[in-house]
Amino acid sequence: MKKILFIDCCIRREDSRTKKLADHVLRRLRQKNGYEIQELCLMDENLSYFSDGFFFQRERLLAEKNYDHPRFRYANQFAEADKIIIAAPFWDLSFPALLKVYIENLCVEGITFGCDETGMFGTCKADHMVFLTTRGASYPKGDPMEMGSPYLEAMCRFFGIDRYDCVAADGLDLGLRPVNDIMREAIEEADHVLETL
Ligand SMILES: Cc1cc2nc3c(=O)[nH]c(=O)nc-3n(C[C@H](O)[C@H](O)[C@H](O)COP(=O)(O)O)c2cc1C
Known part of the structure; x- marks a missing residue:
């Protein structure tokens, strides 16, 4: 399965x-x-960003190649998944810091990526990542003020995942269009993407 x-x-x-x-x-x-x-609700996890002992513990474990240590459970779970779906709102031109902390915990050489004389390469099994988001204002693709989806697309490539899709409901707080209409369009777009999963 x-x-x-x-x-x-x-x-x-x-x-x-x-x-x-x-x-x-x-x-x-x-x-x-x-x-x-597998549902992972980041708000229910006790995720820590890297600081002091938590950072140095990681260095020690990596030197020992102790990839089964519980602190690497997020990286192992991510690396073994066949498809990845991330849902996060647009905050401060990208996404909540909690998601960045999770990503910091995912980036483990030997689990989610490797490195050799040719450079870095992803080692995750997944072939498709889908990012679901909603935004207060509208950001056409390529807008430099929108740094959430481009960052996740780059991480996707870094992890070795070939396909990336972003489904965004844009302009929800602008009051220009009914929220329900915008949400319905995003749901339709998500359905199209799911057909390709
Ligand atoms: C802390 C915070 C930061 C936000 N930053 C932005 C922003 O930079 N640009 C924007 O267009 N909307 C911003 N918004 C509005 C949200 O993107 C928008 O309301 C979104 O639909 C919220 O998603 P949610 O309903 O899933 O929480 C922000 C909202 C919050 C609460």
Whole structure:
């Protein structure tokens, strides 16, 4: 059975519009056969950023090649998934710091990436990553003010995942279009992407 890792960083939980998009995607995924869904709610994890002892412990464990240590469980889980779905709102031109802390914990040489004389290469099994997000204002693709999706696309390449899609509900706080219309379009777009999963 193929594994889908569903990473939930919708900080506002049930009030979150990103969570509503994510819940729709989750419902659709549960209807698909042949997939096991692993849900990881980052708000329920006790994630730590690297500082002092937590950083040096990592250096020590990597020198020992102790990749089975519990602190590497996020990296191992990520590396073994067949598909990755991330849901997070647009915050401060990218995404919440909690997701960055998670990514910091994912980047483990020997688990999610490797390095040789030719450079760095991803070692993750997944072939597709999907990012679900909602944004207050509108950001056309390529807008330099939108640094969330381009960053995740780069991480996707870094991890060795070939395909990346972003589904965004844009302009939710501008008051220019009804929120329901924007959300419905994003849900339709998500359905198209899911067909290619
Ligand atoms: C802390 C915070 C920072 C935000 N930063 C931005 C921003 O930089 N640009 C923007 O267009 N909207 C910004 N927003 C608005 C959100 O992107 C928008 O309301 C989004 O739909 C929130 O997602 P949620 O309902 O899933 O929490 C911000 C909202 C919050 C709470």
